[in-house]
Amino acid sequence: MPSGDNAFMTALQLIVGLDQTLVGIVLLSLQVSLGAVAIAAVLGLPLGAAIALWRFPGRGLLITLLNAFMGLPPVVAGLMVYLMLSRAGPLGSFGLLFTPTAMVIAQCLLVLPIIAALCRQVVEDLWQEYEEQLRSLGTSRGRAIPTLLWDGRFSLLTAVLAGFGRASAEVGAVLIVGGNIDGVTRVMTTAIALETSRGDLPLALGLGIVLMLLVALVNGAAYLVGESARRRAG
Amino acid sequence: MRRVFLVSLILVVTLVLGPAKASDQYITLASTTSTEQSGLFRHIVPTFREATGIDVRVVAVGTGQALNIGRRGDADALLVHDRLAEERFVDDGYGLDRRDVMYNxxxxxxxxxxxxxxxxxxxxxxxxxxxxxxxxxxxxxxxxxxxxxxxxxxxxxxxxxxxxxxxxxxxxxxxxxxxxxxxxxxxxxxxxxxxxxxxxxxxxxxxxxxxxxxFNPYGSILVHPDRHRSVKADLARQWHEWLVSEEGQKAIASFKVRDEQLFFPYAQ
CATH class of the missing domain: 3.40.190.10 (Periplasmic binding protein-like II)
Known part of the structure; x- marks a missing residue:
């Protein structure tokens, strides 16, 4: 990768030169973080909605826990996944440690509470608004979930993007479970950490700029999709 | 909107499941930050891969943590620098066949x-x-x-x-x-x-x-396959032997940063 004295020039060189190593790292970063967010959304949205609609003992505790886990330190998440996936751990036989799959699992653990907790809030508000109407139509709570999720899709998109922000920014979890292996599990954040520790600060910051652009791009795309849908929805 | 949603979902799923890494023949090597960050592996691993078709995936951590990774069976071989701890690692039955490889x-x-x-x-x-x-x-x-x-x-x-x-x-x-x-x-x-x-x-x-x-000698150790059946003993041994072979030692000696040799052959 190029290396100079100026971070912005380095970032520009990285982008313009389409550095092969960088392209690989960027693709893997997207693959891991988007994958983690997709899985977390598939699990977290229905989970959040279910907690919003049903009343059961321990619900308050569950909500508190879910909110607290939004602040789960990535290193702790990484450590938990490491111990599970290690050859000496309960899931060791799958041989997943130090693979991108392990990184997806770790980030999923970080993103799931955010999506579920924010979704619960959104759906709960909507439920208060529509409860009578849906009940009068004879809709059960279970049947109401897809309707409510669909109705809250714009707010939920923000929840999912918050999850993506968390996933693409963290370094602690992927470093532990991925091992930052060159060409296999090295992503943007671990590459930045590596270049920082090699004292190549311009390259590290250059990579940081590229990462920020990337995240902005994903958010921009999500915004455009949301806006066009909103307009069509009237 | 539903269609857009579906398309993006499919896109993401293919991205995730997408192209798996080519070479399945690989070993995991736990080594130190000093060796990895200097660029040594980027210099010698391609030579080894050409000779054997085996890729080496390096997890770079401190020697203490590298030994710990070996103890848990999460690596197939180690290249570390703490002679006493290395010998204890072998004596405790976690590793075998410690060899001197290089020094700086x-x-x-x-x-x-x-x-x-x-x-x-x-x-x-x-x-x-x-x-x-x-x-x-x-x-x-x-x-x-x-x-x-x-x-x-x-x-x-x-x-x-x-x-x-x-x-x-x-x-x-x-x-x-x-x-x-x-x-x-x-x-x-x-x-x-x-x-x-x-x-x-x-x-x-x-x-x-x-x-x-x-004096800072580096040693190569194989993780004991008796402890963890998942260890790729045969592939790891090829790497282990290659490091101390004439070819491996030459590859180590030819690695230079700014015209300065960083590691010196030390195989016996």
Whole structure:
């Protein structure tokens, strides 16, 4: 990768030169973080909605826990996944440690509470608004979930993007479970950490700029999709 | 909107499940930050891969953690630098067939102003005594790495129990420790490879080298397949043997950073 004295020039060189190593790292970063967010959304949205609609003992505790886990330190998440996936751990036989799959699992653990907790809030508000109407139509709570999720899709998109922000920014979890292996599990954040520790600060910051652009791009795309849908929805 | 949603979902799923890494023949090597960050593996692994078709995936951590990864069976081979711990690792049945592979040396780095006046002293023990005597800032790795263990060994041989505001345990890797030392004008014990490939030196400079006590040998160990059945014993042995073979030793010797050789063949 190029290396100079100026971070912005380095970032520009990285982008313009389409550095092969960088392209690989960027693709893997997207693959891991988007994958983690997709899985977390598939699990977290229905989970959040279910907690919003049903009343059961321990619900308050569950909500508190879910909110607290939004602040789960990535290193702790990484450590938990490491111990599970290690050859000496309960899931060791799958041989997943130090693979991108392990990184997806770790980030999923970080993103799931955010999506579920924010979704619960959104759906709960909507439920208060529509409860009578849906009940009068004879809709059960279970049947109401897809309707409510669909109705809250714009707010939920923000929840999912918050999850993506968390996933693409963290370094602690992927470093532990991925091992930052060159060409296999090295992503943007671990590459930045590596270049920082090699004292190549311009390259590290250059990579940081590229990462920020990337995240902005994903958010921009999500915004455009949301806006066009909103307009069509009237 | 539903369609857009579906399309993007499919896109993401293909991205995730997408192109798996080509070569299935690989071993996982737990090694030290000093070897990885210097760029050694990027230099020698392609040669090995060409000769055998086996890829080597390097997880770079401190020696203490590398041994721990080996103990849990999460690596197939180790390349580390702490002779005593390596021998204990083998004696405890976690590894086998420890071999000397290469060496370089530790060096004492410090600010150009050299407040403890260690530049002229004959032995590293005296240098350490002067630093402690002057109460000059010293950045310790504090991470149970090979370099950290060496540093503690020097303190104990110098008869000093380092403590106080001048002695800062960082708990971080070599590069991070050098960054911190540069930031606070502290002395720091480093391995030569990390120092030569380190770019953010600021006021830091090499102040002491060449003492026999600063010898830094690296050893290769195979993780014992009896402990963990998942260990790729055959592939790992090929790597192990290659490292000490003529070809492997030549590859190590030919690795240079800014025209300086970083690791010296040491196979017996």
């Amino acid at each position: 040396d530790f060096i004492l780095i410090g600010p150009e102003s050299d407040p403890a006046d260690v530049a002229g002293v004959d032995s590293v023990l005296d240098a350490f005594r002067r630093i402690a005597g002057a109460g000059a800032s010293f950045a310790s790795r504090g991470d149970d790495s090979g370099t950290h263990r060496k540093e503690r060994q020097i303190w104990s041989e110098a008869g000093i129990e380092p403590a106080g505001r001048w002695y800062r345990e960082l708990g971080s890797g070599m590069g991070a420790a050098l960054n911190t030392a540069a930031g606070m004008d502290a002395y720091v014990l480093a391995d030569r490879a990390s120092w030569l490939s380190f770019r953010n030196r600021q006021e830091l400079t090499l102040l002491h080298e060449g003492d026999d006590a600063l």
